[in-house]
Amino acid sequence: MANDAELFDAWSAGDQHAGAELFDRHFSAIARFFRNKVSDDFEDLVQQTFTACLEARERYRKASSFRTFLFGIANNVLREHLRRRSRNRLDPMESSAYDLEPGLSTAFAKAREQRLLVEALRRIPLEHQVILELFYWEELSAREVGEVLEQSEFTIRNRLRRGKELLRRSLSELAENPEELESTWDGLERWAEEVRGALE
Numbered sequence: 695m696a697n698d699a700e701l702f703d704a705w706s707a708g709d710q711h712a713g714a715e716l717f718d719r720h721f722s723a724i725a726r727f728f729r730n731k732v733s734d735d736f737e738d739l740v741q742q743t744f745t746a747c748l749e750a751r752e753r754y755r756k757a758s759s760f761r762t763f764l765f766g767i768a769n770n771v772l773r774e775h776l777r778r779r780s781r782n783r784l785d786p787m788e789s790s791a792y793d794l795e796p797g798l799s800t801a802f803a804k805a806r807e808q809r810l811l812v813e814a815l816r817r818i819p820l821e822h823q824v825i826l827e828l829f830y831w832e833e834l835s836a837r838e839v840g841e842v843l844e845q846s847e848f849t850i851r852n853r854l855r856r857g858k859e860l861l862r863r864s865l866s867e868l869a870e871n872p873e874e875l876e877s878t879w880d881g882l883e884r885w886a887e888e889v890r891g892a893l894e
Contacts, residue, residue: 698716698719698761700712701715701716702751705748706748706751713744713748716744717744720761720764723761723832724743724744724764724768725737726832727765727768727769727772727832728740730812730816730827731823739768739771739772739775742771742775743768743771746767746771759838761834761838762841765828765842766842766843766844769842769843772824776820806874807874807878807881810869810874811865811878811882814864814865815827817868819860821843822853822857822860822861824843825843825850825854826854828842829854830882830883836851836854837850839854865878865879
């Protein structure tokens with residue numbers, strides 16, 4: 695079975711079957727990336743991501759993984775989409791997904807703690823939401839998240855720490871009682887894994 699880099703080389707050379715295999719291999723992860731941040735047009739953004747990926751093939755460095763390259767493209771597609779929607783007022787360090795699309799459903803999250811986690815994530819600044827989701831849901835290392843966002847590993851580790859602080863504050867505002875806050879926070883990694891599964 696060909697690896698991602700080999701498939702991408704073949705797709706770049708015109709092999710549509712290789713492109714389809716890459717799409718099938720990474721569709722769930724890229725759809726999950728968009729689904730908690732935008733409404734029902736997330737599938738269009740997935741398509742745009744794969745199209746932009748092929749157009750940016752000259753920028754792909756084989757030293758990094760295809761997956762981090764693809765998430766980097768997805769992040770750029772997301773920012774451009776949200777910028778257009780917010781009429782260029784997007785500041786990912788300040789704006790949250792909730793600010794931009796307050797009515798987005800969390801119905802895919804079944805347990806109360808899952809819904810609470812998803813809603814709390816949507817209320818922190820987008821930059822921190824993306825970092826936490828890539829780290830917890832996609833299980834990328836801090837170095838890989840840095841490759842996606844074109845930031846140093848040190849910066850990502852600091853933003854992970856800050857993102858967790860913001861997430862806990864957001865959870866405390868949404869939780870019905872201290873016990874719910876603690877059970878959600880204590881089970882963060884388990885809930886993240888369950889939400890990841892629900893988004894597939």
